[in-house]
Amino acid sequence: MSDPQGSPRTDAMIREEAVAWLALLRTSPAAQEQEKFTRWYTADSRHADIYDALLDGWDVMARMKRPEINRSEAYVGGNLSGRGGSKLLALAATICLLLAAFGFYRAGLLGLGSPRPAEMASQVGEIRTFTLPDGSKIILDTNSLVAIQYSGSARRLILERGRARFDVAHDADRPFIVGTRAGEVIAHGTVFDVTVEGQRTSVALLRGSIEVRHIGREGKGRFLKPGQWTAIAPSEPATPPLSSSGEESRWPSGMLSYENARLSDVIADANRYALHPIRLVDASTGALRFTGTFKAQDTARLARLVAESLSLTLTQDPDGGFVLGMR
Template sequence: MSLDQDADDWFVRMRGPDAADVRAQFEEWRSVPAHAQAYERRVRSFDTMMFLASTGTVRKRNLDIAKPWVLRTAFRKYAAAAIGLMLMGSLVLIVVQRSFGVPQSFSRLEVSSFEEAPRHVSLPDGSKLILDRGSRVQISYDNKQRRLRLLVGRARFSVAHDRARPFIVEAGAGRVIAHGTLFDVELTQSAVRIALLQGAVEVRDASGGNGRKRLDLRAGQRTAIEGGSVVKPTSIAAADTQWPNDMLVLYGVEIGEAVAVFNRTAPSPILCELRSSQPLRVTGAFRRSDPESFARQLAATFGFRVEKREDGSFAIVDGSRTGT
């Protein structure tokens, strides 16, 4: 079986009913860089086809008279993926236009990130998204605006310039308006958090509270919308900008905060169950995809031990003996 066929097979299996059972095998296969690249190509190609499926042109297409130039190769390649989606109650039938151009206008589409974290999504106008683990974003483009809503989690938005169509991201009661810039938005239970890495954006609060309703954010600043107000901006912490990368680099970060930062993208949670109130600071580079290694490195550095729990989490606890 070829590498592309392997990638197709894993693409279907990770969206099927046995995904949880084969996840360990999948992660082992994807740990090879060439395999990871092939799998990412499948994900991105399927995203593009989903964009096409959400357009009026495709929805109105008369499939009975569809020309034979429809991409048979693409059909064969993703027929298995379609079958996998049928198992979950949804099937998209797609006809690719001769021009192969991705339309600039489409009705609502939802993208999410589950086993792929972070997940990269290319939008038809040249903008790009990076979705954190467990995140979901709704996307709707028309001739007047590019509107996205963060439903769950966190995402990074790299916005292509388009003066005629503002790029609007909504999350909770917050709204970010941009034209060409790079920023993060995170939706938590109590707040909407925005961090601006490049360019400039306008942040608005629509909660109906009595606080500040609008703020022009500058590159290197972060703010939040909470309690009915846009809070005063502060400087972005370096650790907060690294989440799309597998390597997390920490410089003198308090251990509790280090664990909290790691957990925001960790496939399995780390618990910090220490009785000591002594200030401990973490410096080093850690792989976000390997929570056990992170926990054990911290434990070894400070003389603690690690307990692996039945739910898959790793607890850092007092004691010098290394746990299992």
């Protein structure tokens, strides 16, 4: 019940696995199967969240069908099939109940509130792509986290940290909303980037149209055109729409490109991907200008490239970090 290829899976795929596990665990599975379930359950926080939410739905449906069932019987090790009738009939009834609970859960009709949001994350130095149930895609930059909670009326996501590109599938009946600490972005069929840096949020539009709403500001927000970006923060006025450079939009490729940029800015960007970061001995070195393209995860190559092009010294500290200094 796992993906042998290790490819990113949607919530819908995980829910199907959860339904299968819950059906299996109702038929006195062998210890080996229970061990497999435990590994599946703990392998990903989404597995646990979706299984628990499905279990809640199962519990409600079970009580509607048989009031005497209590929650303790719904967990691993419970055996409902022994209460009269054949095991086959019990399994069939259980599966029907599971499918019904699953349908009501997805429709939000069980009175349990909205399903807990799934989380998708990337590690330091990693760029990951996810496909959502509606066909929309998310590319997460290094060390990023997004919470996803779809409903029948809206597709809502929260970017907790980092940067993400959203390629939105059109759905006229359900707006696509990305929230941050500073506000939210409302889109339909479009492609845009959102970056969270502390309390500040930057939004860049690549294709389509989006509305950027500032937290605490009533009324409509600011609309961007393709090639524009803006920034918002809770206690600051929004940045007027500005033209974005082509280099800034290339990050999903894993390559970073700069033209006459401040070295301090280049190093700061590269260190977001680095397990062994680059450090400047003298802060004034950060004012030097750098032009070049490099692979974001290849910190060592960048350090050598900067040292050679700007005539700086290059050493490594005991922790493996790279140190650049003046000759």
